[in-house]
Amino acid sequence: MPSPWERRSRRRILETRIFAIDHHRLVSPRTGNEHDIWVVDAVDWCNIIPLTDDDQVVMVRQRRHGTGEVTLEVPGGMVDPEDPSPLEAARREMLEETGYAADDVVSLGAISPNPAFITNRCHSFLARGVRKVAAPRLEGGEDIEVVTVPLASIPERITSGEITHALVVVAFTFALGLGGMPAPLPRLR
């Protein structure tokens, strides 16, 4: 089992609204040498699959400033300090971005977006029996179109590259499981 690394120093070198950057000097237990490590420190994120009673997924199209592309995603965002829990943050994001709500929200799991250099986790949820209860309420930096697509179309939208956000793929993997989509490997069951 790889051993812990000793930390010689840690310095915050950038702070933004979305994340901070920390510089660490760490000592490799294997070589004894010091290494410079840069880490993105971010609060936890959440996303949620809103599913209607007739198996439609409520999704959002939005322009994303990392890649500059318009993506097809499920609602999600940062778990704010005011949110009582990741689940309540996911409910809030779903309501704000789509205007949909549900009583039945279950946890699907949590994942590390990139343990190599991002500190946080992303928590995924499934909302069943969602209904439209309000108009979307967008923040200034958001620019979102709400679309509903059949749940059965999700695997094809992932393999075709229409759904491109890794954390959205992970949420659907948690929800649908592995093994049923046309794939280069034999099915497990």
Next chain:
Amino acid sequence: MPSPWERRSRRRILETRIFAIDHHRLVSPRTGNEHDIWVVDAVDWCNIIPLTDDDQVVMVRQRRHGTGEVTLEVPGGMVDPEDPSPLEAARREMLEETGYAADDVVSLGAISPNPAFITNRCHSFLARGVRKVAAPRLEGGEDIEVVTVPLASIPERITSGEITHALVVVAFTFALGLGGMPAPLPRLR
């Protein structure tokens, strides 16, 4: 379809060995207001599922400095400028981190690690019939243990939280497809 945002300015505010940070001033086409956007600019990444002829996956345990945890992952890393292609980068990472090689390497797909604020893509590959041909050759900052696990155990390792890296989950989703794992949603087929 959400419209493009006009860019008023773009400034590089940090450069590290792994990524750079750019600050953008963008104008929302919906509100006309300017927004501060921070973007992580990174080269493309790759990962690869090394599979033996008897359906064992060659994986790596390593301490990851983002989360501070020891993770169970498939080999992967940055696509270096010297790499002829993402596929050759994935072969190189597999050989360096595990000492395994294969003739038969196929592309599984590419994903955006986080289109909201990271610029790059991660390319996933599957290597079939891998054989150990060398000892692992670790870089100074790496500290890796090679382990082989049955392919059939992967879904359980994802649902149990043993495999926690989102991009590794995406690679297995591409390889195995969605729909066969015990899951809260009915299977699609």
